[in-house]
Amino acid sequence: MTTDFIKLGVAGIQALQPYQAGKPIDELKREMGITEVIKLASNENPIGPGSKSLDAIREVLEDLALYPDGSGFALKHKLAEKFGLKADEITLGNGSSEIFTLLLRCYVTDQHEVVYSQHGFAMYSILTRSVGATPVVVPALNHGHDLDAMAAAINDKTALVFIANPNNPTGTYVTEDQIRAFMAKVPEHVIVVLDEAYAEYVEQADYADGLKLVDDYANLVVTRTFSKAYGLAALRIGYGVSNAAIADMMNRVREPFNVNSLALVAAEAALDDQVHLEKSRRVNHEGIQQLMAGFEKMGLEYIPTVGNFISVNVGRDAAPVYQELLRHGMIVRPIGGDYELPHYLRVTIGLPEQNRAFLDALAKVLA
Numbered sequence: 001m002t003t004d005f006i007k008l009g010v011a012g013i014q015a016l017q018p019y020q021a022g023k024p025i026d027e028l029k030r031e032m033g034i035t036e037v038i039k040l041a042s043n044e045n046p047i048g049p050g051s052k053s054l055d056a057i058r059e060v061l062e063d064l065a066l067y068p069d070g071s072g073f074a075l076k077h078k079l080a081e082k083f084g085l086k087a088d089e090i091t092l093g094n095g096s097s098e099i100f101t102l103l104l105r106c107y108v109t110d111q112h113e114v115v116y117s118q119h120g121f122a123m124y125s126i127l128t129r130s131v132g133a134t135p136v137v138v139p140a141l142n143h144g145h146d147l148d149a150m151a152a153a154i155n156d157k158t159a160l161v162f163i164a165n166p167n168n169p170t171g172t173y174v175t176e177d178q179i180r181a182f183m184a185k186v187p188e189h190v191i192v193v194l195d196e197a198y199a200e201y202v203e204q205a206d207y208a209d210g211l212k213l214v215d216d217y218a219n220l221v222v223t224r225t226f227s228k229a230y231g232l233a234a235l236r237i238g239y240g241v242s243n244a245a246i247a248d249m250m251n252r253v254r255e256p257f258n259v260n261s262l263a264l265v266a267a268e269a270a271l272d273d274q275v276h277l278e279k280s281r282r283v284n285h286e287g288i289q290q291l292m293a294g295f296e297k298m299g300l301e302y303i304p305t306v307g308n309f310i311s312v313n314v315g316r317d318a319a320p321v322y323q324e325l326l327r328h329g330m331i332v333r334p335i336g337g338d339y340e341l342p343h344y345l346r347v348t349i350g351l352p353e354q355n356r357a358f359l360d361a362l363a364k365v366l367a
């Protein structure tokens, strides 16, 4: 082979590092020769999917030879009915992360800048650079978004702004008043993506529920997912809500059958499974209390969270602490590197016994 196929690639992609997913359970078992592993690293739902979703999947298993409904008619109408939206404002994606990809494809070129926050979700940087655009990373304020500084960072080249609300990995959130004040400063030709992957967990009354804001701002796109509170991460399904013209643009570039049949029916059933959603929230709420109490007992600082994860300051370089936790069969997430929180570990909220096992392992490692 004489051709350098990396150098042959598109400039933005040549310099990329792939997204680092949480370590798979089976990989750690193989590496350490252990059988008991707890993974609290990818913000997955510890109670799993709801029974209504599982029943719905069983019913369509016989139809696997058929392509899914490429328009997602039934799910879009269900979402529209449930959240007071119009079906033509909804775009279904193979995970909400596909909505980001579609938006970048439609609106961002190598001539543009994309604004997002320090400690922001890792995919924003990867996607921005993949289209050759310039990332503009705005320093965080108290670990969360500094929306005034983000508004000030917008210029003629800005095509898109990402705001994760709640933010991963810090668990911070912005209020409706803050979002409205921000949107008032953003020119209408700049697309604002309000990434609400963890919205269903938020209990705070002043939280900016994006689905209630989209009608007020033509350039606002809200994304949500079934991966977290609904417990369907493996199926890869999320959605965007925007004005119909933006949805029309995304529809032009999405793959014809980007969302599979199992995901479509499982998501539809999940929207009817209030009992499962409430249980997800309750387990999460109790888990946060349990972990905060544990951290306080150990004298560790943490960032107050509204998501299904919490980031804790271990008071030293967290990378070796993470490695040592692996030896105890405990997978969490170090958030140094691009996340720029080298003393922190992000822990997904688990079941009570998983949280307890994590706290015990952490105490041993830090002793």
Ligand SMILES: Cc1ncc(COP(=O)(O)O)c(C=O)c1O
Pocket: 042, 043, 094, 095, 096, 097, 098, 121, 164, 166, 167, 168, 195, 197, 224, 225, 226, 227, 233, 236, 237, 238
């Ligand atoms: C902030 C944030 N946005 C989006 C996503 C993407 O979720 P999905 O593609 O599974 O819908 C994640 C996943 O962890 C996330 O943390």
